Amino acid sequence: MYKNQALDVYGLHGLPKIKALLPNEFPAVQASTKRSDTLFLLEDDSILLLEYESNNRFIANHLKYLDYAYRLLDTYYKTEKQIRPIRIVVIYTSDVTRVEEQLHAGDVFISSKAVLLCEFNGDAIFHAIEEKIRNNEPLTAEETMKLILVPLMHSRYDRQTMIEKTIGLAKEIKDEPTQLHIIAGVLTATDKLIDEHYAKKVKEWMKMNKVLRLLVEELEQEKELAVKAAMEETEKKKAIDIAKNLLDVLPIHEIAKRTGLSIAEVADLAKEMEASLHKKEPQ
Structure with a gap:
């Protein structure tokens, strides 16, 4: 999805287009589980x-990038006997409004280019x-990349809600490769923020074939309707008891107003109770 795409959507004009996605796990000089988010x-x-990033721990983050850069340089020098130029782009969630892009440590220097998603609505x-999507219109490459980052942008909703709304919208896309690429992109971009149980559920859904995914969705919808109906029935019983x-x-009209029942329903209850009292009276 990213191949042959420029990064103008991030406001990064002038960078070369993406050629390929690279593995983001590379040998470490010492034992470490740290890995970069995405390499292109x-x-x-x-x-x-x-x-x-969702924080402005500038020094700690850039020391982390320095470690990634060293391992990349070391790996490519050992395999190719050349030093590959490295570019660092950091996409900050809307929680971050101010950043620094350069870290000087004497003769050691590292810099990055920042993308502040607080500036995106x-x-x-x-x-x-x-x-x-609802009109079955194809998305442009730029719209596709923007949709992936929507959960990290400024919003009136909380982060997890926007993640779920975005993945839910992506599921409505008719073109399956685009649909799955966007969902995978959202999972990657929100990896440090997403609810782990929800992420696992989405990954399992992605592994299913199309027919099975549709069946699972239908079952989930039926389950939601059943839960809703059960809740409504419980609320109705409570209202009847209060009435x-x-x-x-x-x-009767005041009871209807307070309980949410109709006047006819309250009147029927009154008749039932009156009939019940008559049955209990001694002959």
Whole structure:
């Protein structure tokens, strides 16, 4: 999906287009489980290290990128006997409003290019793309990449809600490869923020074939409807119990107003209770 795409959507004009996705696990000099978020090979054969951050721990983050860069340089020098240029782009969630892009440590220097998603209106972007998807209109490459980042942009909703709304919208896309690429992109971009149980559920859904996914969705919808119906029935029973207790102290129209039952329903309850009392009276 990213191949042959420029990064203009991030406001990064002038960078070469993406040529390929690279493995983001590479040998470490010492035991470490740390790995970069995403690595791309660009058209000029430089490497793009694309990171996602939700904090402004500038020094700690850039020391982490320095470690990634060293391991990349070391790996490529050992295998290719050359030093590959490395570019670092950091996409900050809307929680971050101010960043630094350079870390000087004497003769050691590292810099990055920042993308501040607090400057993007996630709700407006989401609704514009939602309208196209609902009208079965194909998305442009730029819209596709924006949709992936919507959960990290400024929004009136919380982060997890936007993740679920975005993945739910992506599931409506008719073209299956695009649908799955967007969902995978959202999972990658929100890896540090997403609810683990929800992420696992989405990954399992992605592994299913199309027919099985549709069946699972139908079952989930039926389950939601059953739960909703059960909740409504419980609420109705509570309202009826309250109405019965109020019949002796309030008029029917007032009881209906307080319980949400109709006047006819309260009147029927009154008749039932009156009939029940007559049966209990001694002959």
